[in-house]
Amino acid sequence: MKKKVLVIGGGAAGLMAAASAAEHGAAITLLEKMPAVGRKILITGKGRCNVTNIADIKTIIENMPGNGPFLYSALAAFSNSDLMAWLEKRGVPLKTERGGRVFPVSDRAGDIVAAFSRALDDLGVSVVTGQAVREIRVSAGHACGAVTADGREWPAEAVVLATGGASYPGTGSSGDGYRIAAALGHEIAPLRPSLVPLEVAEDWVADLQGLALRNVTVTASVGGRNLAAEFGELLFTHFGLSGPVILSLSNPVAAAIRAGTGGGEVLIAIDLKPALSVETLDKRLQRDFTKFARKQFKNSLGDLLPARLTDVIVDLSHIDPDKPVHQITKEERGRLVTLLKQLTFAITGTRPLAEAIVTAGGIRTKEINPSTMESRLVAGLYFAGEVIDIDGYTGGFNLQAAFSTGYVAGRSAGADNVENNNR
Incomplete structure (x- = not known):
């Protein structure tokens, strides 16, 4: 019987988490509140999508002023080279421009979203749009599913929260994840605009x-x-x-x-x-x-x-x-x-937070295991992407952080033998 994993959020981190969890053998349901996934990806890099940067891990960390060292394990597990290989294997040829910025050869962000959509379809991931999550269910200290705004229950054995930040709310990242995590006892570092x-x-x-x-x-x-x-x-x-x-x-x-x-x-x-x-x-x-x-x-x-x-x-x-x-x-x-x-x-x-490209602040990194992205407060709950208190400069660093944390969160949530030590 496959392990049931629920991924909340269909942005960069959520899409990668769903793919990673499925690749590691789990049965995945991805809930996205917008009518389609990848809305914010489509507007990044002026619609071209600067997916990553060719810099080494040390340089990437240096370009993440918001808790960069927290990402060492995630970047080691899924590096920029791994991401580029993952995308090219799925039909997205890439090119490198000034400053080591990596883009699709086509200059179309839609190609990145399409690649993820194909991958999730091939992996049998159930993508459900138009479903805003109201809360995450916890039983005996373990995440066991979620409840959507319409009152529907979504049971699961592990949950990945990847709802994004609070910038560009029109794309779906309106800060829901912070409220959901805070309700479970997580401390939220003050939110502020980054890359604004x-x-x-x-x-x-x-x-x-x-x-x-x-x-x-x-x-x-x-x-x-x-x-x-x-x-x-x-x-x-x-x-x-x-x-x-x-x-x-x-x-x-x-x-x-x-x-x-x-x-x-x-x-x-x-x-x-x-x-x-x-x-x-x-x-x-x-x-x-x-x-x-x-x-x-x-x-x-x-x-x-x-x-x-x-x-x-x-x-x-x-x-x-x-x-x-x-x-x-x-x-x-x-x-x-x-x-x-x-x-x-x-x-x-x-300019206001709603106009920032990235949200600084979020779930405190001290409350997350950097090797697994699992909550140290709630077993079976994982975090990925901008909902975490991490942020970087322009140049592909923020998306790489989203993809790396998404990969690790999905891998950890999807594995049958998830390590729950050191939470």
């Missing part, structure tokens, strides 16, 4: 809404002390800043904001021309000004900047926009160079 856009004080940023800048260097600082710097793509929004570099910097920025403003104002500075030194950029401006000597200043930066950004830079330079280029002074040109190398914004906060 930033709001700025400067109202003129709205004029740049939708403008993307590539190959810029962005530095976060507080009280004159640099927190971190990133090189890559930035996106202006109506409220402030977004894009890959901003999401990566949002962790240290948010931490500085939470620490209070006693240390000084939190700033973001954009180097619009990081490949050019101050001296080289000044010479470049002199050449452009010579080329456009007969034009007004407001019409002289077209070779250097996008048109929409030009208008803003002209305004911020405090140089008369109608001034003939040949009349611009050395002091004014120096001021312009500084502006181009340090376009600075005062950060007033992060």
